[in-house]
Every structure is written in C-alpha cells, then in structure tokens.
Amino acid sequence: MSETSLQDLKPIPSPGRQIYKPKGIIRFFARFKYNKIALVALIILFVIFAISIFAPYLAPYDPAKGVLTERLRPPTLERPAGGGFPHIFGTDQQGRDVLSRIMYGGRVSLTVAFTVVGICFIFGTVLGLISGYFGGWVDMILMRVVDVVSSFPGLLVALAFVMVLGPSERNLIIALTVNGWMIHARMARSQVLTLRESAMVESARAIGLSVPGIVFGHILPNIISPLITVFVLDLGHQIAAEANMSFLGFGIQPPKSSWGLMIGEGRQYIASAWWLVTFPGIMIGLTLLCLNLFGNWVREEFDPLSRKQ
Amino acid sequence: MIQNDRENLVVVRNLQKLFPVKAGFFGKARSFVHAVDDVSFSIKKGQTMGLVGESGCGKTTIGRLVLRLLEKTSGEVEFKGKNIFNLNKLEQKQFRREAQLIFQDAFSSFDLRKCVGDIVGEPLKVHGLASGSELTDRVADLLKTVGLKPELMREFPHTLSSGQKQCVGMARSIALNPEFVVADEPISALDVSVRAQVLNLLKDLQEEKDMTYLFISHDIRVVRWLATHIAVMYLGKLVEYAETEELFIQRHHPYTEALLNAVPVEDPFQRRERKILLGEVPSPVDPVPGCRFQPRCEYAVDRCRLETPPLVEKSPGHWVACFVDFHGAGDFS
Amino acid sequence: MLKYVIQRLLFTVVVIFGVSILVFVITHLIGDPVKAMLPLQATDAQRAQLAHQLGLDKPIWQQLTEFLGNMIRLDFGVSWWQQVSCLSIVLSKIPTTLVLVGVSFIIAIIIAFPMGIIAAYKPDSLLDRILTTASLIGICLPSFWVALMLVLFFAVKLGWFYTSGYGTIRHLVLPAVTLAVVPAGHIAQIVRFSMAEQLNAQYAVTARAKGVKESVVLVKHVLKNIMTAVLTIGGMDLAMYLAGEAAAVEVVFGWPGFGSLVVDTISRQDFPLLQAEIFVVAVIICLINLIVDMLYAYFDPRITY
Numbered sequence: 001m002s003e004t005s006l007q008d009l010k011p012i013p014s015p016g017r018q019i020y021k022p023k024g025i026i027r028f029f030a031r032f033k034y035n036k037i038a039l040v041a042l043i044i045l046f047v048i049f050a051i052s053i054f055a056p057y058l059a060p061y062d063p064a065k066g067v068l069t070e071r072l073r074p075p076t077l078e079r080p081a082g083g084g085f086p087h088i089f090g091t092d093q094q095g096r097d098v099l100s101r102i103m104y105g106g107r108v109s110l111t112v113a114f115t116v117v118g119i120c121f122i123f124g125t126v127l128g129l130i131s132g133y134f135g136g137w138v139d140m141i142l143m144r145v146v147d148v149v150s151s152f153p154g155l156l157v158a159l160a161f162v163m164v165l166g167p168s169e170r171n172l173i174i175a176l177t178v179n180g181w182m183i184h185a186r187m188a189r190s191q192v193l194t195l196r197e198s199a200m201v202e203s204a205r206a207i208g209l210s211v212p213g214i215v216f217g218h219i220l221p222n223i224i225s226p227l228i229t230v231f232v233l234d235l236g237h238q239i240a241a242e243a244n245m246s247f248l249g250f251g252i253q254p255p256k257s258s259w260g261l262m263i264g265e266g267r268q269y270i271a272s273a274w275w276l277v278t279f280p281g282i283m284i285g286l287t288l289l290c291l292n293l294f295g296n297w298v299r300e301e302f303d304p305l306s307r308k309q
Numbered sequence: 310m311i312q313n314d315r316e317n318l319v320v321v322r323n324l325q326k327l328f329p330v331k332a333g334f335f336g337k338a339r340s341f342v343h344a345v346d347d348v349s350f351s352i353k354k355g356q357t358m359g360l361v362g363e364s365g366c367g368k369t370t371i372g373r374l375v376l377r378l379l380e381k382t383s384g385e386v387e388f389k390g391k392n393i394f395n396l397n398k399l400e401q402k403q404f405r406r407e408a409q410l411i412f413q414d415a416f417s418s419f420d421l422r423k424c425v426g427d428i429v430g431e432p433l434k435v436h437g438l439a440s441g442s443e444l445t446d447r448v449a450d451l452l453k454t455v456g457l458k459p460e461l462m463r464e465f466p467h468t469l470s471s472g473q474k475q476c477v478g479m480a481r482s483i484a485l486n487p488e489f490v491v492a493d494e495p496i497s498a499l500d501v502s503v504r505a506q507v508l509n510l511l512k513d514l515q516e517e518k519d520m521t522y523l524f525i526s527h528d529i530r531v532v533r534w535l536a537t538h539i540a541v542m543y544l545g546k547l548v549e550y551a552e553t554e555e556l557f558i559q560r561h562h563p564y565t566e567a568l569l570n571a572v573p574v575e576d577p578f579q580r581r582e583r584k585i586l587l588g589e590v591p592s593p594v595d596p597v598p599g600c601r602f603q604p605r606c607e608y609a610v611d612r613c614r615l616e617t618p619p620l621v622e623k624s625p626g627h628w629v630a631c632f633v634d635f636h637g638a639g640d641f642s
Numbered sequence: 643m644l645k646y647v648i649q650r651l652l653f654t655v656v657v658i659f660g661v662s663i664l665v666f667v668i669t670h671l672i673g674d675p676v677k678a679m680l681p682l683q684a685t686d687a688q689r690a691q692l693a694h695q696l697g698l699d700k701p702i703w704q705q706l707t708e709f710l711g712n713m714i715r716l717d718f719g720v721s722w723w724q725q726v727s728c729l730s731i732v733l734s735k736i737p738t739t740l741v742l743v744g745v746s747f748i749i750a751i752i753i754a755f756p757m758g759i760i761a762a763y764k765p766d767s768l769l770d771r772i773l774t775t776a777s778l779i780g781i782c783l784p785s786f787w788v789a790l791m792l793v794l795f796f797a798v799k800l801g802w803f804y805t806s807g808y809g810t811i812r813h814l815v816l817p818a819v820t821l822a823v824v825p826a827g828h829i830a831q832i833v834r835f836s837m838a839e840q841l842n843a844q845y846a847v848t849a850r851a852k853g854v855k856e857s858v859v860l861v862k863h864v865l866k867n868i869m870t871a872v873l874t875i876g877g878m879d880l881a882m883y884l885a886g887e888a889a890a891v892e893v894v895f896g897w898p899g900f901g902s903l904v905v906d907t908i909s910r911q912d913f914p915l916l917q918a919e920i921f922v923v924a925v926i927i928c929l930i931n932l933i934v935d936m937l938y939a940y941f942d943p944r945i946t947y
Contacts, residue, residue: 151657151931153885153923156904160665160916163908164672202378203418207432207485208405218420240784247786247890248905263787267894270790271798281787288782 038297041290048287052106059100060085064255066094072273090275092266098275101257102283108169108258109284112251113238115173120181121231127181128188129215133196143189146182154179158241162250172251176241180234187230191223225302232295236288243284259284317387318489318521319352319375324384326370330594340595344370346545347384349620352538354488357515357522359536359553361529361568365593367545368525372491375523376408377401388489406436409487411511413494415478419466425452425477426462432484451480454517455510472503476510483514491523496531508535529568533557541565544593544601547620551627560637561629564602569637600632608633647932654928658921659710665920666709669913670702696722709917718918723910728918732903736922738808739892739899743883745814746821747876754826758833759860765838774834780827786890789820793894806896817895821888825879832875836868843867869941877934884930885923 032039051058061084070080073091075098080087089098131142161175192215195201200222204214243260245251252258254265259280266276325348327341344367352358360368373379375386377393386393388404396404412418419428430448433439439447449459455476466474475495482490492511496504512535515522526532532539532553539556541549541564549562560566567586586605591597600606603613612632620630676693693699697708712719718728754777761773796816797805807813840846841864849859889901896902900919907915 147653148657148660151653151924151927152661153920153927155882155886155889156916156920156923157661157665159886159904159908160669160920163911163916164669199412199414199418200420202373203410203412203481204420204431205378206376206405206410207435207481208402209431209435213435221422222420236782243784244786244887244890247784248893250908260784263784263790267790270794274794277787277790277794281784281791284787285779285783289779292778292782 032297035297035301038293041293041297044286045290045294048106048283048290049110051103052110055100055103055107059097059103061097061100063096063101063104063257066092066096068095070095072269074273075275089279090273092273092276093269098262098279101262102259102280105257105259105262105280106283106287108252108256109239109242109260112169112173112176112242112258113235116176116180116238116242117231117234119173119177120234121184121227124181124184124186125188125227128185128190129192129220131185132189132192133211133215133219135196139189142185146185149179150182150186152179155241155244158245159250162245167250167253169252169256172242172245175245176238180238183234184227184230187227188223191226192219195219195222225298229295229299229302232291232298236291236295239284239287239291316353317351318354318389319523320385320387321348321350321371321375322385322387324348324371324374324386325382326367326374326379327382342593343545343596344593345374346596348542348545348547350540350547350550352489352521352523354521355519356538357524357536359529359532359539360523360525360542361527361532361539362542364527366542367593368527368542369493371542372410372493372523372525376410376491377404378410402436406485407487408489409482409485409491411482411490411492411495412478414498416466416471416474418478419474421466423465424462425464425466425469428466429462429477429480429484432481436485438485447484448480451484452477454483454514455480456506470503471499472506475499475503475507479507479510479514483518483520486518487520489521489523491525493525494527495524497526497528504531511535530572541568544591544596546601546630547628548602548630549628550620555627559624559627561623561627561635562602562631563606563608563633563635566635566637600630608635646935650928650932650935654925657928658924661920661924662713662917663706663710665917666706667702669916670698670705713917713921718921719914721912721915723906723912723915728915729922731915732900732918732922735898735900735903736926738897739884739888739901742814742817742892742897742899743821743880743888745818746883747825747880749818749822750826750829753822754829755833757826757830758837761830761834762837762841770834773830777827777830777834780823781831783823784890785820785824785888786894788823789817789891789894792816792820806894808896808898813895813897817891817897820891820895821883825876828875828879829872832871833868836871837864840864840867866941870938873934873937873941877930881927881930884926886919 032042067080067082070082070087070091072093073080073087073095075088075090077086077088079085085097087097087099089102091097092101127142131139158175158179161178162171165171165174196219200218201214204218209217242251242258243263246258246260247264249264252261254261257265262280263277266273266280269276324345325343326345328344330340330342346367348367348371350358360371362368370379374381375388375393377386377396381394388408391400393404423431426445426448429451430439430444433444433447445462448462452459452461457473457476457480461469461473461477466477469477475498479495495511496507499507508531511522511524514520522535524532524536529539536553539551539553540547541562543564549556549560549565551559556565557569560569571586591601591604597604598617599615600609600613600618603609606613610633616632618630618632620628623629676689676696676698690699697705700708716729720726721728721731724731757773757777761770764770793805793816796802803812803816804810846859846863849863850856884900886901886904888899889904891897892899892901893905903915904919906912907919
C-alpha cells in the first residue's frame with residue numbers, strides 16, 4: 001500500500017453534470033423552492049386529474065340526464081326548483097348540469113390525451129433508443145421515416161383517418177397516435193446520441209454488461225427527465241388536438257362528452273347562453289397552462305444547460 | 310516485434326483502425342482517419358507495456374481495440390491465444406472478466422445516479438459473482454484495497470475528491486480480478502498532488518494481483534516509472550519499441566529523442582541542448598505516403614518521402630522504424 | 643446552395659408520394675365510399691353501378707397506379723361532391739385563407755415583438771412576468787374558444803363586427819385577431835427568452851462600450867441574432883395554419899377558406915378532394931420550410947447550404 005492514504009483527502013464538491021440525489025417525495029417538493037408557480041400548477045393539475053378520475057362520485061348530477069324545465073339556466077348559486085345542488089355553471093339546452101358535464105368531459109379529454117401520449121411515448125422512446133444506440137443504417141432508415149412522417153400535414157392525416165374509420169373515441173386515439181409518436185422518437189434518439197459515446201457507456205460495456213442492460217439500466221435513467229418534459233408538454237398538445245377534433249365534430253361523439261365537444265355543441269347558443277362555451281374553454285386553457293408551466297419547470301430544473309445562470 | 314512465446318498474454322498483429330470522415334447527404338465516407346495503422350506488438354504476462362505519443366496519435370484507440378470496445382478495421386488481437394474479435398457470447402463475457410479498462414477521467418465513466426457501492430459492485434453483479442451482503446463485503450474489501458474507507462460506499466461520486474474518484478474507478482476495474490488492465494492516461498486528469506499516490510496504487514495492485522498492464526500516457530516520465538517496455542507511437546504507427554532502461558540509454562528514432570528532449574530537467578543548473586520539434590502534427594486524414602514523421606524530421610532523406618519504414622530489430626529487443634542510422638546521444642538514465 | 647435546394651425538393655417529392663400513397667391506401671382499404679355516398683336503402687345493383695362509375699371495382703394496386711400516374715400530371719379527378727376538378731376547388735380556396743393568415747401574422751408580429759422586447763429589457767420585473775404569463779396563456783387557449791369569446795363580446799354584445807361571413811374589413815378583424823393569438827404568444831416568448839441571452843452577450847456589451855446607441859444595438863445586432871429562432875417558430879405556426887389547423891376558426895366565422903373546405907370534405911367523404919388537399923398542403927409546407935431555410939442563411943451568415 002502507498003504511504004499516504006487517500007481517505008484523508010477532503011471531498012471537494014464538483015460542478016458539472018446534473019446530480020440526482022436519492023429519491024423521496026420530500027426532496028421532490030424541495031425542488032420547487034425557487035418556483036412556486038410550478039408548484040401551484042402541479043397542485044391544480046392534481047385537482048383536475050382527481051376531479052376527472054372521481055367524477056362519478058363528485059358530480060352533483062347525471063351528465064347525460066336533462067331536466068326539461070331547467071333548460072339553459074344561467075350560472076346561479078340558488079338551488080333549483082326540484083332541490084339539489086345549485087347549477088353553479090348553469091345548464092345546457094337539454095337541461096343538463098354543465099358542472100357535471102365538465103367533470104365527466106374532463107375524464108374523456110384526459111383519457112384520450114393520456115392514452116395517445118402513453119402509446120406515443122413508449123413506441124417513440126423505444127424506437128429512438130434503438131435508433132440512437134445502434135446508429136448505422138437502422139438509424140438512417142428510422143430517422144428518414146420520422147422526417148417524412150413529421151412533414152405530413154398532421155391535422156389532415158388525422159381527419160383522413162377519422163373520415164374512413166368513422167368518428168369515435170377509439171378512432172380519434174388512432175388518428176392522434178399516428179401523428180404524435182415522432183417527437184418522442186426524436187427526443188429519445190438525440191438524448192441517446194449524447195450518451196452513446198460517453199465514458200459511462202464504455203465503462204458499462206467494459207465490465208460486460210449486455211446491450212439491454214446498458215440501454216435500460218444506464219442510458220434510459222439518465223435521459224428520463226428530458227423525456228418526461230416532452231411527455232408533459234405533449235399531453236397539453238394532445239388535449240388541444242382532441243378538443244379541436246371534437247369541436248369540429250370528428251372526435252368524441254354524443255352522448256359522450258369532452259370539453260372540446262361541449263364548446264362545439266354550445267356554439268349555436270353563444271348569443272343567449274355564454275356559459276356553455278366559456279367554462280369548458282377555461283378548463284382546457286387552465287389545464288394546458290398548468291401542463292406548460294410544470295413542463296417548463298421540469299425542463300429547467302433537470303437540465304443544467306437551460307438553467308438560468 | 311512479436312516474440313513467439315507461450316507467455317504472451319496479448320498479441321496484436323497488423324492492427325488497423327480507420328474512422329470514416331463523413332460527407333454528403335447519405336453520409337458516404339470519402340476519406341478516412343488512419344487512427345491505428347498496421348500496429349503489431351505483444352505483452353507477456355506480468356509485464357507493463359507503456360504506450361507513449363502525442364495526443365491524437367492513436368494510443369487511446371489501441372487501448373479500446375485490444376479490449377474490443379471498438380471494432381477493428383483489419384488485423385488481429387489475441388488474448389490468451391484466442392482472437393478476441395471472434396469470440397462467442399460466453400467467451401466474450403469471460404474476456405470482459407479478464408481484461409479491464411481504467412479511465413482517464415473516472416468520474417465521467419460513472420452513472421451519477423448510482424452511489425459508490427453500486428458503481429464498484431456492478432461488475433460483480435453483472436457476472437453474478439456476488440449478491441446481497443456478500444456483495445457489500447466484497448465492495449468494502451475493494452474500497453479498502455484502493456485505500457478508501459468502506460463508508461464511502463453510500464456516498465455519491467460527486468462528493469468525492471478527484472483522487473478518490475479515480476480510486477473508485479480503479480476499484481470498479483479490479484473488481485473482477487482481471488489479468489490484463491488497460492490504463493488510459495489514469496493520472497493525467499488528476500491534480501499533481503495526488504498523481505504519485507495513484508501511481509503507487511497502480512504499482513502495488515500489479516504486484517499484489519499479478520496483473521499485466523498496457524499503460525497509455527503522453528508523459529514518458531510517468532511511463533518510465535511503471536513500464537517494463539515502452540512503445541512510442543506517432544500518427545497511428547509504432548516508431549520505436551524497447552525495454553524501458555534500454556530506451557533511456559539508447560534511441561534509434563528521432564521522434565523518441567524529441568519526446569525525451571521535451572522533458573524538463575529538475576536541476577536548473579544542468580543545461581542541455583534542447584531540440585524542440587517544429588511544425589504541427591499533420592492531419593491523420595489520408596496521410597501522405599512515406600514515413601509519417603518525415604515532414605518534421607531534420608534527418609529525413611529522400612527515401613523517407615517515398616517508402617514507409619518497416620519496424621526492424623536494430624539490436625536484440627530494440628525495434629525501430631527509421632531508415633536513418635540515428636543514435637540518440639543524450640543519456641537520460 | 644443549388645444542391646441543397648435540389649435535395650430539399652427531392653425530399654418534398656418523397657413526402658408528397660409517401661403521404662398520398664398512405665392516405666390512398668388507408669382510405670381505399672378501410673373506407674367504403676360507396677356506402678357513404680348512397681342512401682341506406684340503395685340496392686346492390688345501384689351500389690355496384692356507382693362503384694364501377696368511380697372505378698372502385700378495380701383491384702387496389704391498379705387504382706393506386708392510376709392515381710399516382712394522374713397525380714404526376716396534377717390530375718386528381720373530379721370532386722364527388724361538387725363535380726368539379728378537385729385541384730381547381732382547392733386552389734380557389736387558398737387565396738382566401740392566405741389573406742386571413744397573412745393579416746393575422748402581421749397582427750401577431752406587431753403585438754409580439756414589442757411585448758418580447760419590453761419584457762427582455764426588464765427581466766424578472768413585474769411587467770416581464772405579466773407579459774410572459776400573458777403570452778403563455780395565449781398559447782394555451784384553444785383558438786376556436788378565443789374565436790367564440792371574441793364573437794360574444796365584440797359581435798354579440800358590442801356589435802362592432804360581423805359574427806360571420808367574408809368580404810369586408812369588419813368580417814376580417816375578428817378571425818384575424820383570433821388566429822394572431824397563438825403565433826403572437828409563441829413569438830413573444832421566443833423573443834423574450836433569446837433576447838435576454840443576447841442583450842448581455844459579449845458582442846452587445848462591446849457595442850455599447852464603443853458608444854453605439856441602444857436602438858442600434860437592438861436592431862442591428864440583437865434582433866438580427868434572434869431572428870433564426872423567431873423564424874423557426876413562426877414558420878411552424880404558418881405551416882400549421884395553412885395546413886388546415888385554422889379550420890375550426892374558419893368554421894366559427896364562416897370564412898370560406900381552405901379550412902372550411904377541409905371540414906366539408908371530411909363530412910361529405912369526398913376522397914379525391916381530400917387527396918388534392920393533402921397534395922397542395924404538402925407542397926405548401928415544403929415551400930414554407932424552404933423559404934425559412936433561405937431566410938436562415940440571410941440572418942445567420944454562418945449557415946451555408
């Protein structure tokens with residue numbers, strides 16, 4: 001052994017690559033110290049998700065059942081004639097409670113968005129990982145396909161799918177998925193490329209770790225935060241896309257409802273019943289805003305390059 | 310240059326590695342970087358071969374090739390008599406156990422999400438050699454071997470000093486008890502104050518575990534201290550090879566001479582005539598025919614521009630690739 | 643440069659063929675236009691006759707080769723719905739949308755640049771936060787909802803503008819302002835964040851130290867350096883709108899443009915018309931990308947093709 005032992009040397013905190021500390025919910029929330037707005041956004045998102053998930057238990061009325069005597073009532077805090085919870089967001093042309101419909105509508109909007117982004121995320125990320133790690137002709141072909149598909153006019157292709165498949169929730173999900181996976185593949189690939197030649201990967205190969213072991217054990221955990229950023233931002237994107245399609249009548253079909261469809265249905269009553277379009281629109285806007293604020297925060301917090309100096 | 314010997318642990322034959330320089334829309338390679346060009350050598354068990362040369366001369370590439378972390382363009386690398394580029398899956402895994410790499414910058418080779426214990430223990434886990442409390446014990450032993458406290462196991466690498474990081478890297482590299490270790494500039498990223506300690510550790514480990522080293526460095530002084538043999542590289546080619554002490558007494562290649570001349574002398578009163586190399590290292594992309602050192606060589610003759618000098622045995626065990634009958638004058642021993 | 647343009651055009655051709663073949667195959671394999679076009683009580687003979695008339699009784703590969711052959715000659719056939727050449731219908735709608743989108747982009751630029759510049763000059767001030775939040779909200783609001791809100795206030799309540807239609811400036815204002823919201827938000831954000839970096843960059847500090855006026859530093863140095871980023875996002879928004887993303891807003895305002903046409907096409911299941919629309923949109927998108935690339939080279943001399 002050498003005479004001077006290294007254990008006496010004091011540890012020097014080194015700058016440089018982003019460090020991941022041990023997991024833990026407290027540590028996670030401690031990260032919001034410098035960005036309270038992002039924390040507020042996250043809380044609002046939780047509330048919106050919770051309301052959507054527990055809509056059957058929370059909604060004061062059946063969203064599909066109307067009371068003919070209660071048609072097109074403006075928002076009020078007074079109890080309706082037959083008793084029950086006040087129609088605080090008013091009622092629609094069939095006498096259905098708008099608040100309850102928004103709760104159930106959010107369920108549909110979020111289900112579609114999460115399904116689409118979930119499929120796109122898994123498919124795109126796996127493709128991007130393969131493409132980025134192996135490189136060569138596999139990479140070239142995959143990326144050319146991504147280039148070509150990305151140049152497609154997205155809305156038109158989605159509409160074409162809906163046109164032949166018929167408008168329904170399932171077909172909407174198919175149409176949006178076809179258009180949505182490329183961004184995840186691009187992101188995963190570009191992140192893998194930054195790590196592929198790194199000493200970390202070389203070291204893992206040197207000790208004899210298998211390719212799946214390297215990709216899923218070392219590369220994926222180290223690139224997960226930019227991928228999550230894209231996941232969150234794309235969630236907002238797909239909520240907007242679903243709303244757009246449903247508004248035009250090519251997405252969710254009645255009697256089911258989504259925020260976009262509610263706006264589409266309420267459009268003809270715009271002159272007399274402003275609440276029909278206003279509240280679902282605010283819900284879409286609020287959800288998108290919170291997703292953006294939270295997504296931007298994830299990007300800044302976990303990517304040292306874009307962090308403010 | 311290659312002694313036919315049963316004791317040879319690593320034999321490199323006519324190894325070549327070209328990196329394509331990409332150009333054009335479909336990425337067709339129009340020219341190549343000749344990173345390693347027709348290199349042959351052998352290392353006997355227990356020896357330490359020092360590989361020296363300027364940065365960019367291909368020494369790191371050789372280190373990666375003999376561990377098959379890079380695929381060759383042509384040539385052969387034999388490890389224990391087997392060509393490492395033809396191993397089946399099982400043999401490949403066995404080879405990974407027996408041959409290891411020490412990084413120049415250990416910190417960059419760590420997965421920063423993992424703690425020191427995970428980093429050092431990962432090789433044992435991958436090869437199924439230990440698990441649970443046995444794994445913890447083995448990791449603690451390894452950390453002690455490299456002179457670190459076992460308590461560091463739960464630390465994350467960014468909290469360590471640069472010397473400690475390098476030691477953690479070495480603990481990881483020796484975890485599998487490799488017979489052969491490529492040390493790629495293991496001390497050049499370190500503070501001067503801890504270099505000696507790490508070098509000592511390398512030497513101690515070698516004696517303790519009976520390991521064979523390929524020691525890569527740009528600093529011939531460091532190599533001299535550790536290596537039994539020295540190979541000098543210039544632009545992808547070996548230019549001189551000899552036992553360490555022989556080389557410091559006698560040199561037959563002008564480039565080796567220049568390298569030694571560049572070493573500063575400790576005694577300020579002892580002046581010597583210093584020959585400083587002029588000019589830049591030429592680009593390794595599609596190098597000119599002839600001797601690659603010739604544009605910077607003051608002894609170059611016409612023949613140097615036309616033919617590539619082969620590596621020949623000038624005196625027993627002393628190989629040189631130079632047409633000029635050059636004798637390095639100064640005694641550096 | 644020329645080589646680059648040729649490469650891009652080749653890529654365009656690949657995209658156009660790729661998307662056309664994809665849409666053709668899915669529409670013809672999965673969809674049944676005959677069923678959609680005839681009333682439910684139609685007889686089998688009527689169906690067969692219509693299928694024959696439209697050439698749908700031939701094998702799919704034969705239909706595809708005929709379609710591609712015609713596409714090369716820019717012949718997309720006759721619209722099933724309007725009985726007129728598809729391409730002429732699509733091309734007649736493009737200028738109407740172009741006017742709308744063009745005006746909306748002028749509005750967006752007029753709003754967004756001052757917003758971004760003011761915010762960037764006072765980073766982290768209250769004004770900066772208000773402007774940045776406002777631009778983020780603008781990005782997040784669904785445009786068809788913004789359209790309805792504007793209708794509610796400025797047409798229904800105040801009666802300043804028409805709720806729908808086409809022809810005068812009073813028809814144009816509300817849809818143009820609606821469409822301006824999202825690009826204005828994007829541009830304001832990118833101006834704010836790239837300018838905040840550039841204003842403190844060494845070259846800007848040097849210019850000020852030499853006594854260059856702040857207005858000159860801003861226009862000649864800083865703005866020129868952030869233009870590539872602005873172009874990227876602006877070009878993407880422009881391409882999206884012209885590709886039919888403006889459809890919902892056109893529908894709300896009854897604007898007889900390309901977006902409205904797309905919605906009608908889908909409702910009426912007019913396959914040939916859809917193919918022509920996709921072709922035209924692919925060409926437009928690729929043209930915009932090409933123009934954006936050329937402008938990159940103008941604003942950033944380091945970029946050569």
